[in-house]
Amino acid sequence: MLRNSVKPSKETTRPRPRPRTSAGLVQESRKRTRTRTMGKPLLVAIVGGSGSGKTLLASRLQGAFRRRTTRLSMDDFYLDRSHLPLPRRAALNFDHPRALDWAKLQSALESLLAGCSVLVPAYDFETHSRKTGWKRLRPAPIILMDGLWILRRRSLRRLISFSIFISCPAATRLKRRLTRDLRSRGRTRQSVKHQFWSMVEPMHQQYVEPQSRKADLILGREWSEREVLQIVRRLQA
16 A cells, blocks of 8 residues: 655644554444434445546446435546636646535535435546536435545545555556546647656645445445455445
8 A cells, every 4th residue: 555755734634543454444444334324315425536446436326326316526526727728727736626516416426325316417537627507316225435535525525335455556647647548638648647747646645545434335346346345245234
């Protein structure tokens, strides 16, 4: 697991018993899950660095639960920067938590947990702005959400029933990010590497990695289908 190179804030260093990795769920999380999900939707948070496999894990869980889930991504809640010239947008630090529209995200989650449909934005990573139109999400027994910083804010942690952190080495995350950005985000190999080492990885160490201390379960980079099944069984209990 990566070690922090920057001293995190008090918010991220609050002492807490460390969960087991991969092998199963700690007793503390089992009690909390049962207590918080009686009669209301279950919010499952999947947290990890860029390229750690959050989207893939969310897809696996969604496939296992099928129509019982609603899924949203923290990526869609980036602040709209369409008022800025494109060169300025491209130079912004999108790996810092202040790049997110936290109020809109909080409102969407609270509405879904209250059993209400919500309209959420969709983000365009090529233009660094929101797409036209909104997506309608309907409430479901299980709400899956993936993102970089879901566990950083206490107000969000209070809504979460179960959280998973994916621990993945920088080299693996960079390799996956190169594959993704070259294929679907209109980037060059040089620009992806420069951004990763100058911005993405320092922000990961400061803001993403410390959240592992707050997760109920930590998975490694090569998590298995058996581990997915364990998570599904735990959430069905």
